[in-house]
Amino acid sequence: MSEQHSATLLLVDDEENILNSLRRILRHEPYQILTASDGDQALQQLSQQPIDLVISDARMPGMDGATLLARIHQRWPDCLRILLTGHTDIGATIKAINQGQIYRYIGKPWDDDELRLVIRQALAFQHSERERERLERLTHEQNQNLQELNATLEQRVRDRTSELQQTADMLDLAFAELKHSYMTATEVFSLLLNQRLPKDKQTNAQVIALVRAYADYHKLDEGLSRDLSMAAALYNLGKLSWDDRLLNRPADALYREERQRYQLYPVVGENLLMTLEPLQDAALLIRHHQERWDGRGFPDHLKEREIPFGSRLIKLAVDFIELQCGLFLERHLNRDEALLLIKKYAGTLYDPQLCERFINLCTHMAPDLAMADTSIVPLDTRRLTPGMILARNLHAANGMLLLNEGKQLTRLLIDKLIAFEAAEDSHYTLFIHKPEVATTSQQEHVG
Structure with missing residues (x-):
């Protein structure tokens, strides 16, 4: 129901028959x-409840209609x-217009239809004015809110941006911790793998150290470095099902059936890891770490750059360590012999450019990595300087043995080596x- 249909009207006249006539006209x-029968009674009712429209007679004893409407206008x-006035009440009408600012005046006798129409129009006007005022207040409030919002918007944007950045930093930290946890878990698991092997054939830690040293020196991206570390930790996972005899046999000494089983271990390792999403890239490196540069490796006979870079690097590290542990050939090679053999097969087994960088890392940049003696x-x-004792055999670039391990250097030998380098x-x-x-070795020798 609209405001017009719920309006309250106050009829003021000292003549009861006029009031009855007005009630009759408006009964529908x-x-x-x-x-109300006078002005005082009308003011009392106005003070007790809200009234939308007052129709007052102009002539009343005591307070006349013009005065009443003026007071109503003030309060x-x-x-x-609306003023009801006769033809002779021109003064009261003017007073009501000037002081009471009336909406309309209606002359007596009135036309019933005209009176009903005037009331409807008055209430419709009142309704529209109230709606206009409501909208003005709403607009004013919204403008104030908008001004306040504009005044604080920049700070709120900064605050929200800071909150989002903090959330992003927390997510990055959580993700980094998760990745670190996976790397730690793979290394712990690699220690479990080592329990199947004699101590002198536990290779995972050395392989991990080598690939990490290469990744750090050549500044490989974080994702590849992480995958390389996990692949190095678990590269021999596929050997877990082997018996002890097969585990301890060098790859070069395997029989035909044993070799067939040996060539499946990279695939088995990949299959065991593929269900773990963070390890899937590392699993692919494990699958291909026994491929050869010339395409004669296993399991997929990839060649050259078809082989993933990480797999090529892991093969170099694995072969270098396993040559020294007796897992590749029947005899144990020392570090220098292992590097010479790797260099010999650059371009056949190994990526020649990567092989050169790997050998350089092992000999000059990180010589104490992987099986190196800290002494x-x-x-x-x-x-x-004269008196120094050679700890390993010294070979020429063509593989020729120049000096034996244990040789004590003299000034003459040192000068010959320098001249040989130049030549x-x-x-x-x-x-x-x-x-x-x-010194201790010399004393023991003298004793």
Whole structure:
């Protein structure tokens, strides 16, 4: 129901028959009708309840209609005011217009239809004015809210951006911790793998150290470095089902059926890891780490750059370590022999460019990695001094043995090595016992 249909009207007249006549005219209209016989009574009713429209006679004893409507205008300006006036009440009409600011005046005798129409129009006008005022207040409130919002918007944007950045940082930290947890878990599991092998054939830690050293030195991206570490930790996972005899046999000494089983271990390792999404890339590196540069490896006979880079690097690290552990050939090679053999097969088994970088890493940049004795130091020929003892065999670039392990250097030998380097346009790194170790060895020899 609209405001017009629930309007309250107050009829004011000192003549009861006029009030009855007005009630009769409005009895079918949807208004609440109140009456008053004088101005004081009308003001009292206005003070007790809200009234939308007052129709007052002009001539009344005591307070006349113009005065009443003027007071109503002062106290209740939203209440509409209509004056009923006779032809001789021109002064009261003017007063009501000027002081009471009435909506309309209606002359007596009135036309019933006209009176009903005037009331409807007055209430419709009142309704539209109230709606306009409501909209103005709403607009004012919204403008104030908008001004406040604009005043604080920049700060709120900064605050929200800071919250989002903090959330993103927390997610990044959680993801980094998750990745670190996977890497830690793979290394712990690699220790379990080692329990199946004799101590001198436990290779995972050395392979991990080598691939990490390469990744750090060549600044490989974080994702590849992580996959390389996990693949290095679990590369021999597929060997878990082997019996102890097969585990301890060098790859070069396997029989035909054993070789067939051996060639499946990268695939078995991949299959065991593929259900773990964070390990799927590492699993692919494991699958292909026994492929050969010439395409004659296994399991898929990939060749050259068809082989994933990480698989090519892991093969170099695995072969280098396993050559020294007796897992590749029937005899154990020392570090230098292993590097010479790897260099010999560059372009056949190994990526030639990667092979060169790998050998350089092992001999010059990180000589103490993987099976290195901490009592041994690498030195170039210009840093050698007489009395130093060779800790490993020294081979020429063509593989020729130059000096045996245990050889004590003299000034003459050092000068010959320097001259040989110049003649061959090559560079040699000699592995020397640290002075205190060398002294002890000499004393034991003398004793």
